[in-house]
Amino acid sequence: MTQSELPVLTKKDFESDQDVRWCPGCGDYSILAQTQKTMPDFGVAKEKIVFISGIGCSGRLPYYMNTFGFHTIHGRAATIATGLKAARPDLMVWVITGDGDALSIGGNHLIHAMRRNVDLKMIMFNNRIYGLTKGQASPTSPIGKKTKSTPLGTIETPIIPINLVAAAEASFIARSVDTHSEHLQEMMHRAGEHKGSAFLEVLQNCNIFNDGAWRDFTDKSVKEDRMLVLKHGEPMIFGKERDKGIRLNGMRPEVVSIAPGGVSVADLLVHDETTEDPTMTHILSRMWWPDFPVPVGVFRRVPRPTHDQLLVEQIDGAIAARAAKGPIDLQRVVASGETWTVK
Amino acid sequence: MTTAGGSNKTGEVTQLDRVTIRFAGDSGDGMQLTGTQFTKTAALFGNDVSTLPDFPAEIRAPAGSLPGVSGFQISFSSDDIHTPGDRPDVLVAMNPAALKVNLGDLVPGGGIIVNTDAFNEINLKKAGYAADPLHDGSLKGYNLFEIPMSTLVVGACEGLGLSSKQVELTKNFFALGVMFWLYERSMEGTERWIAEKFAGKEGIAEANRRALRAGYAFGETTEIFHTHYRVPPAHLPPGTYRNITGNEATALGFVVASKLAERDLFLASYPITPASDILHQLSSYKHLGVKTVQSEDEIAAIGAAVGAAYGGALGMTTTSGPGMALKAEMLGLAVMVELPLVVVDVQRAGPSTGMPTKTEQGDLLMSMFGRNSDSPIPVIAPATPAECFDMAIEAWRIALKHMTPVVYLSDAFLATGAEPWLIPQIADIPSIAVKNAPAAGPDAPKFRPYARDPETLARPWAVPGTPGLEHRIGGLEKLDELGTVSYDPDNHHRMMLLRAEKVARIARDIPKTEVYGDERGDLLILGWGSTYGSIRSAVERLRTRGKRVAHAHLRYVNPLPEDLGEILSRYERVLMPELNLGQLRMLVRSKYLVDAVGFNLVRGKPFQIGEIEAKAESLLGESVEGSK
Numbered sequence: 001m002t003q004s005e006l007p008v009l010t011k012k013d014f015e016s017d018q019d020v021r022w023c024p025g026c027g028d029y030s031i032l033a034q035t036q037k038t039m040p041d042f043g044v045a046k047e048k049i050v051f052i053s054g055i056g057c058s059g060r061l062p063y064y065m066n067t068f069g070f071h072t073i074h075g076r077a078a079t080i081a082t083g084l085k086a087a088r089p090d091l092m093v094w095v096i097t098g099d100g101d102a103l104s105i106g107g108n109h110l111i112h113a114m115r116r117n118v119d120l121k122m123i124m125f126n127n128r129i130y131g132l133t134k135g136q137a138s139p140t141s142p143i144g145k146k147t148k149s150t151p152l153g154t155i156e157t158p159i160i161p162i163n164l165v166a167a168a169e170a171s172f173i174a175r176s177v178d179t180h181s182e183h184l185q186e187m188m189h190r191a192g193e194h195k196g197s198a199f200l201e202v203l204q205n206c207n208i209f210n211d212g213a214w215r216d217f218t219d220k221s222v223k224e225d226r227m228l229v230l231k232h233g234e235p236m237i238f239g240k241e242r243d244k245g246i247r248l249n250g251m252r253p254e255v256v257s258i259a260p261g262g263v264s265v266a267d268l269l270v271h272d273e274t275t276e277d278p279t280m281t282h283i284l285s286r287m288w289w290p291d292f293p294v295p296v297g298v299f300r301r302v303p304r305p306t307h308d309q310l311l312v313e314q315i316d317g318a319i320a321a322r323a324a325k326g327p328i329d330l331q332r333v334v335a336s337g338e339t340w341t342v343k
Numbered sequence: 344m345t346t347a348g349g350s351n352k353t354g355e356v357t358q359l360d361r362v363t364i365r366f367a368g369d370s371g372d373g374m375q376l377t378g379t380q381f382t383k384t385a386a387l388f389g390n391d392v393s394t395l396p397d398f399p400a401e402i403r404a405p406a407g408s409l410p411g412v413s414g415f416q417i418s419f420s421s422d423d424i425h426t427p428g429d430r431p432d433v434l435v436a437m438n439p440a441a442l443k444v445n446l447g448d449l450v451p452g453g454g455i456i457v458n459t460d461a462f463n464e465i466n467l468k469k470a471g472y473a474a475d476p477l478h479d480g481s482l483k484g485y486n487l488f489e490i491p492m493s494t495l496v497v498g499a500c501e502g503l504g505l506s507s508k509q510v511e512l513t514k515n516f517f518a519l520g521v522m523f524w525l526y527e528r529s530m531e532g533t534e535r536w537i538a539e540k541f542a543g544k545e546g547i548a549e550a551n552r553r554a555l556r557a558g559y560a561f562g563e564t565t566e567i568f569h570t571h572y573r574v575p576p577a578h579l580p581p582g583t584y585r586n587i588t589g590n591e592a593t594a595l596g597f598v599v600a601s602k603l604a605e606r607d608l609f610l611a612s613y614p615i616t617p618a619s620d621i622l623h624q625l626s627s628y629k630h631l632g633v634k635t636v637q638s639e640d641e642i643a644a645i646g647a648a649v650g651a652a653y654g655g656a657l658g659m660t661t662t663s664g665p666g667m668a669l670k671a672e673m674l675g676l677a678v679m680v681e682l683p684l685v686v687v688d689v690q691r692a693g694p695s696t697g698m699p700t701k702t703e704q705g706d707l708l709m710s711m712f713g714r715n716s717d718s719p720i721p722v723i724a725p726a727t728p729a730e731c732f733d734m735a736i737e738a739w740r741i742a743l744k745h746m747t748p749v750v751y752l753s754d755a756f757l758a759t760g761a762e763p764w765l766i767p768q769i770a771d772i773p774s775i776a777v778k779n780a781p782a783a784g785p786d787a788p789k790f791r792p793y794a795r796d797p798e799t800l801a802r803p804w805a806v807p808g809t810p811g812l813e814h815r816i817g818g819l820e821k822l823d824e825l826g827t828v829s830y831d832p833d834n835h836h837r838m839m840l841l842r843a844e845k846v847a848r849i850a851r852d853i854p855k856t857e858v859y860g861d862e863r864g865d866l867l868i869l870g871w872g873s874t875y876g877s878i879r880s881a882v883e884r885l886r887t888r889g890k891r892v893a894h895a896h897l898r899y900v901n902p903l904p905e906d907l908g909e910i911l912s913r914y915e916r917v918l919m920p921e922l923n924l925g926q927l928r929m930l931v932r933s934k935y936l937v938d939a940v941g942f943n944l945v946r947g948k949p950f951q952i953g954e955i956e957a958k959a960e961s962l963l964g965e966s967v968e969g970s971k
Contacts, residue, residue: 016815018827047810052650053817063815063828068807070653071817072646073676079638079646083658084807086634087609087651091807109646112639311634318629328630330602334595335766338532339585340387342576 009040016066027178027204028057031125032064034181035094038188039067042092049092050084052077054101057132057206058125061096075106078113081120082307089308092192095122100130103139103159114168117196119306123188124161124201125178129210147209162285162299165199166278172198173281173300177218178205183229183296190298196306203296217289226289230297235268238293245269246292253283255292273301355570356527361420362574363428364522366515367445368437370413371403373515377435378415379761380519380533385419386586386763387532389576392419393876394761395427395949400616400699407461407469412444421575425727425876427760429951433525435518437461437492439470446482454486456521458514460493488567492517492558499557500550509547513554520558525571530555580765587764589728589757590617593661593687594624596735598631600657603736604743604775607656611636611647613666616699617755618689621661641669645686649673652682655779655806657739659685664693664706668713674748675714678842680816681793681802683742683749685735690754692947701947702756704872704922708929710750711901717839719846721745722901724752726875729764731757734898740775745849746801752900754922756949757873779804783811790814792826799852800845850902856895856910864891865963867914869939871897871927874920874950881955890963900927903934911937916962918942920955 014036022028039049051062055074062069072080077095085093095113102110102124113120129147130136136149140161144153162173172194176187184202191198203214217226228238228246236246237258245268247256256263272280281300288294305313322328364381368374375396386392397414404411418428433454436442438461449455462477476482477489492514499517500510516533523530534552541548562568587595601608612622614637626635634656638644644660651658662670667688677684690706692698710722721741725734731753742749780803783790792814793802805812814826822829823837858867860882870878875896882894895910897903911917911931917939919928925941932939942958944950 018815045810046813048808050807062817065815067813069813069815069817070680071815071819072649073672073818076642076646076673079643080650080653082636082638082643083609083611083647083650083652084654085650086636086647087607087656087658088654088807091654108639109643112643311636315629315632315634319632322630330599330631331769333628333631334599334769335583335585337585338383338387339583339766340389341583342389342579342581 011036013046014039014066016064018063020064021060022057023208025207028125030178030181031202031204032061034184034188038185038192041189042192044092048090051094051096052081053096054106056098056101058096058098058101075101076109078106078109082113082118085118085120085308086311089312093120095120097122097124099124099126099128099138099140103161111168114165114170114197114199116307117171117304119196119308121191121198122200125204126161126201127204127206127210128213129206131206131209135209160285161201163282166281166285166300170199171196171302171304174298175201175296177203177214177296179218194301196304217294226293228293228295230271230295230299232271232273232298235265235270237268253287253292273298276302356573357570358573360422361418361424362526362572363416363418363431364433365414365416365431365445366435367412367414367441369406370399370411371406372437374413374415377515377519378417380536381522382417382761383586384528384532388528390419390421390574391424391577391579392417392763393424393427396759398700407438407440407466409440409444409470412441414445419574421577423577425879426952429953435522439466439472442476443470443472449485451484452486454488455482456488456490458492459489460491495557495561496554499553503546503550505546505550510550513550516551516554517558520555521562524559524562525568527571527573530559579763582765584763584765586761587729588759588761589731589753590620591624592729592731593735593753594621596732597659598628598633599769599772600736600739600775603772604657604739604777606777607632607634609634609651609656609658610661611638611644612661613638613641613644615663615666617691617758618661618663618687621687641666642673645670645673648684649677649682652684661687663689663691665696667706667709671714674720675718676818677748678718678720679818681746683746685738685742685749685751687751687753689758690752698947700755702754702873702922702949703945703947704754706752707900707926710752717843719843720748720750721846721849722750722752723899724872725757726872726896726898728757728760728762741849743775743777744801745799745845746804747846752872754873779806780809780812782809787811791824792816793821793824799848800841847902850905853899853904856904856906858893858895858910860886860893861891863913864893865915866892866918866959867911868892868894868918868920868959870920871900874922877950877952877955878920880952881959884956885959892959908935911935916940918959918962920950
């Protein structure tokens with residue numbers, strides 16, 4: 001079926017017949033709903049879409065998508081996606097993971113999937129806790145966090161996921177919030193449109209083991225003052241009154257008030273997703289409430305050849321180069337090197 | 344050296360039916376190269392050959408030290424041979440350390456050719472010699488030939504304007520030249536190789552050529568050797584041959600399997616000794632459409648292979664023991680999702696990092712049981728380097744037909760050892776039929792990803808991209824047929840039995856066990872994997888002495904062949920030599936309640952024929968004395 005013949009699909013087409021089994025009130029419900037809503041955007045047939053997950057609450061998501069789905073093992077979803085995409089460049093591959101799955105047990109694979117620019121779209125549910133195993137500290141838990149496994153508080157510095165994947169050369173990096181449904185849909189849409197490794201961090205609430213982990217700045221009543229929505233080509237302005245901005249002072253960002261005769265919009269940082277140099281992504285990723293508004297949006301989007309594309313190019317090139325010398329004969333390959341005949 | 348019956352001494356030529364040579368020197372001395380060149384030359388001449396490279400894991404251990412000694416043993420013969428020889432007849436020792444490490448293996452009265460220039464005070468000290476063994480009478484029982492090779496190459500390379508270090512590096516070709524003369528071999532093949540290898544570096548090429556010729560001329564003109572030797576060509580079956588190592592044959596087998604199944608080959612692998620050469624070779628087959636990824640770790644490698652298999656390709660990974668240990672969880676996933684997958688474990692001496700370049704058969708039980716729960720996986724094992732080709736194809740045939748991961752157990756001895764290979768006609772190899780689950784229309788009944796083939800119990804291969812087959816799989820227990828997640832106790836029990844039965848039924852799909860020797864008798868020697876050559880040779884020798892002995896060799900270790908129990912029952916005793924502490928024996932004893940006797944050596948080396956022979960003799964209640 002060619003793309004033009006595709007029937008127009010709706011959210012319903014992407015809902016599987018399985019009962020959704022997350023805890024009532026879990027942020028995952030919203031992420032699932034936005035995922036199902038976004039899928040028709042791409043004009044890709046259902047059977048060409050694959051959702052691959054690891055272990056954790058997020059790992060359940062593929063069961064609820066009426067596409068191909070593979071619920072794999074802890075931390076390894078990216079490896080399976082890498083092989084699948086290399087073998088089948090025609091498929092659209094999504095990886096669903098969590099902060100423990102992607103950053104702890106699967107940390108190595110995350111780094112390498114990003115640097116290879118495997119054409120996968122990774123949605124990382126970050127709830128700063130291990131939920132499925134009932135409440136241990138995760139690599140994004142803030143220092144001092146008291147959990148079942150850290151009764152006196154964690155003594156480990158948390159990972160900043162966006163900082164990490166930027167260092168790993170991710171070609172698309174974005175952040176959104178589970179309950180900010182429109183923004184989340186937009187980010188999923190843009191991740192899906194990107195060719196290459198797309199990393200989308202979703203700040204997600206675990207209402208059982210870490211309720212309110214992000215509430216201080218994601219709550220409806222405060223988010224405009226405490227979050228910065230990044231928009232490509234636009235100055236970094238935030239606040240209910242749109243009267244605050246981010247200015248760069250040397251290498252350090254600072255929050256400024258926009259006022260007549262004072263700081264003007266022209267003085268503010270203008271967001272550029274497409275800068276090759278990842279320095280701004282690193283700077284933005286470290287901006288955190290209460291010192292700064294927490295940025296969401298697309299941090300980085302740079303074009304780079306994908307892993308499967310380069311792999312196929314090398315193979316096609318080698319086949320063409322070899323074919324120019326005559327037909328490729330497997331018998332001759334098997335009989336290569338020095339041979340002798342016994343009569 | 345085995346002299347042919349009524350040895351044919353014409354002047355200074357002695358005819359022999361088999362010679363075993365070991366080249367030994369510093370790991371920087373080019374001994375592997377020298378051995379390989381001699382092997383090629385012997386094979387091209389028409390001898391049957393078998394080789395045993397033996398090198399340290401260190402790329403360059405300190406020069407002159409005992410751990411830095413690298414060796415290459417080759418046996419060549421006018422008969423069909425199965426092993427690289429128990430003990431060398433001739434030792435080429437490029438320095439004192441090489442002499443010290445290898446002397447104990449040499450046959451009594453064997454020849455020693457040494458580079459006397461390396462026997463200086465420093466090197467003797469590094470090797471731990473208090474006195475120069477060339478002059479203290481300790482080598483009295485051997486035939487010692489002293490050649491100042493370093494000095495002679497300096498003379499040969501005069502006028503080429505090379506540094507003394509560059510000249511010194513050619514001494515291995517001098518040694519090779521001497522050996523070529525000693526065994527009446529042509530220098531042509533090696534000279535061709537030198538020209539190709541050093542194309543554009545004419546000085547170096549010329550130096551190596553001169554060193555080679557100088558060695559040959561030295562043999563011819565000096566009085567040092569009283570005789571030289573002739574090993575006539577072997578009577579091998581007619582056809583075109585090439586020399587092949589186990590790793591080369593394995594890689595080629597996979598490429599051919601991909602052609603036979605009409606599926607893309609995808610290899611993801613993490614570098615590990617002694618398996619890396621398979622990755623290297625398959626990476627060079629881009630023009631054959633082979634996709635390879637050097638993964639970030641062992642787990643990622645098998646993960647990518649599972650992903651490729653899920654996508655409909657021949658997804659595979661190659662590793663050795665430590666890597667195999669890391670792959671256990673993903674293998675369990677492959678068992679659960681019932682996808683075809685081939686995992687190559689080129690076994691090496693363990694546990695842990697062990698001895699990376701040395702051989703062992705220690706990963707059998709890990710392959711069988713090294714996963715959580717009952718997680719059955721078929722295990723197959725090639726017996727000789729050339730047979731790796733057939734078994735690589737066989738691995739894919741089983742994986743695809745039975746929808747299961749397959750473990751292919753090679754080892755360091757097979758991987759790096761070489762033998763002549765009668766090149767098969769690809770067109771004559773049966774194709775591997777592969778069917779994917781067909782697309783389903785909107786009105787089709789719900790797709791059942793775990794519906795099973797009634798004969799094999801294989802589930803359908805339902806690859807992404809097939810309309811109407813959208814479904815979810817994973818590591819959680821599956822509801823029978825429908826494949827959805829199930830915690831139902833009876834369903835779990837049924838699925839456990841189905842997975843076990845599926846693998847057990849592969850026994851119906853494998854060849855009968857060949858028995859060499861007496862159909863009934865006093866002793867059956869049962870082996871698997873790379874011990875084939877040593878066991879076969881031992882059984883041949885025992886039988887020439889009238890012993891009622893037979894040899895059965897397993898290529899299919901799980902499931903075991905259906906006829907094995909009956910075969911075991913036809914012999915008074917069963918002996919099981921293994922390069923581990925009795926792993927297959929544990930399986931055989933428990934399955935057949937047979938009192939099999941183990942013979943287990945774990946020294947990182949293959950069995951010597953004589954060792955198995957002696958063990959068999961002792962079981963037969965007789966002495967091996969006087970039979971040599």
